Amino acid sequence: MAPDAFAALSDPTRRQVLDLLYRKERSAGELGAAFPSISQPGMSRHLRVLREAGLVRVRPEHRLRLYSLRTEGLAGVDAWLAKYRGFWESELDALEAHLDARRAARERPPGPRSP
Amino acid sequence: MAPDAFAALSDPTRRQVLDLLYRKERSAGELGAAFPSISQPGMSRHLRVLREAGLVRVRPEHRLRLYSLRTEGLAGVDAWLAKYRGFWESELDALEAHLDARRAARERPPGPRSP
DNA sequence: CGATTCTATAACATCGGATTTATTTAACAG
DNA sequence: CTGTTAAATAAATCCGATGTTATAGAATCG
Structure with a gap:
């Protein structure tokens, strides 16, 4: 796995380039033409x-x-993500968020009820 | 979806922080202590x-x-990746690579045979 | 060969992100 | 209230990535 795949994906233009290449090869010029705000180099x-x-x-x-x-x-990026995927596919994540909200509300009630 | 999740993930330290948080909440200080080369701020x-x-x-x-x-x-990153996942899970990708290699070899023979 | 087209590289400017030191805010303990 | 600990913000610096103009390289055509 190339260690800098994440860095490569951090740029929106490059993600759009990948989107353009989805199942369709394109020439460098064609890709460049799709981004008029960017020079050829x-x-x-x-x-x-x-x-x-x-x-x-x-x-x-x-x-x-x-x-x-x-x-x-x-695929490398996906492999890294895979570790977490089960985590949010189970609803453990949402459950924890819910519990956190309840706990926060309990510890810090909205009204000035308790001195 | 936060549009800058990719950018956030582009930094290795931040990815390691997420790894530390896998199923285990930690204090800011604890996280900082895990990276001695980085200051508290x-x-x-x-x-x-x-x-x-x-x-x-x-x-x-x-x-x-x-x-x-x-x-x-x-999950937002995962959703973006999902578009491509089927692509590499089928072996279409590897097949294309193979064909490309054959085609390249045909078009540009290895030895200095042709003037 | 010389001209043309397509793309990559070089050299340079600039802008943003990462990091640091110093300071501030927040939550307690006494 | 004073002092202490935990963490966030401010301000400044540094470095790398992005973008530009100019140029070189590679393939093709006449």
Whole structure:
């Protein structure tokens, strides 16, 4: 697992790039065109970060460089999350929140009832 | 969903804090002590980032502030990942990688055979 | 070959995040 | 109320990531 997959995903633009690549390879230029506010070298750098994080694959074709999703990096993130998934899928989490709220209310009543 | 959960998770220290909080609430001081290389205010700021990302909950008790996991933020990350999960759980991804490798080898033979 | 197209890299500016020291707020104990 | 402990905020610094312009590299076409 690439240790910086989280860092790569921390940028919204890069997440959007991945969304564009969902099941559909696209050229670097195509991806750049999807973000008019970012220069061509800017997109190229984003793609490099994604590449080095193992999140995309690149393949030369004709004059283009075609990028596609490579889920290794995402699988690493998913593996980290997996530890917690059972936690919120059980309703333990919500239950604790509820108990916390009750306890807080008990310890600090809303009205000026107790001196 | 807190939009900056990804950003919060991009820092390794914060991920380790979440690991420490797995099913076990801990005080701010306890968490700080687990990272001797980080100052008290430094940890406090990390905790704030986690709080604002909806990843932890805090509860005052005695003189301490007890932090615990709050999976809302993680669930948001998980929801984003979910879109891709089916993709790598099927072996479509590995298959494509294989085909890419074959195609690349065909288009660009290893030896300096062709002028 | 020379021109053109597509993309990556270099060099540089800038902005934000991480960290630190110093200070403040909050909750108690005496 | 005074002092003490726990934790958050303020202010300043530092470093890395993002973004830009300019340039280089790679493939293709005429």
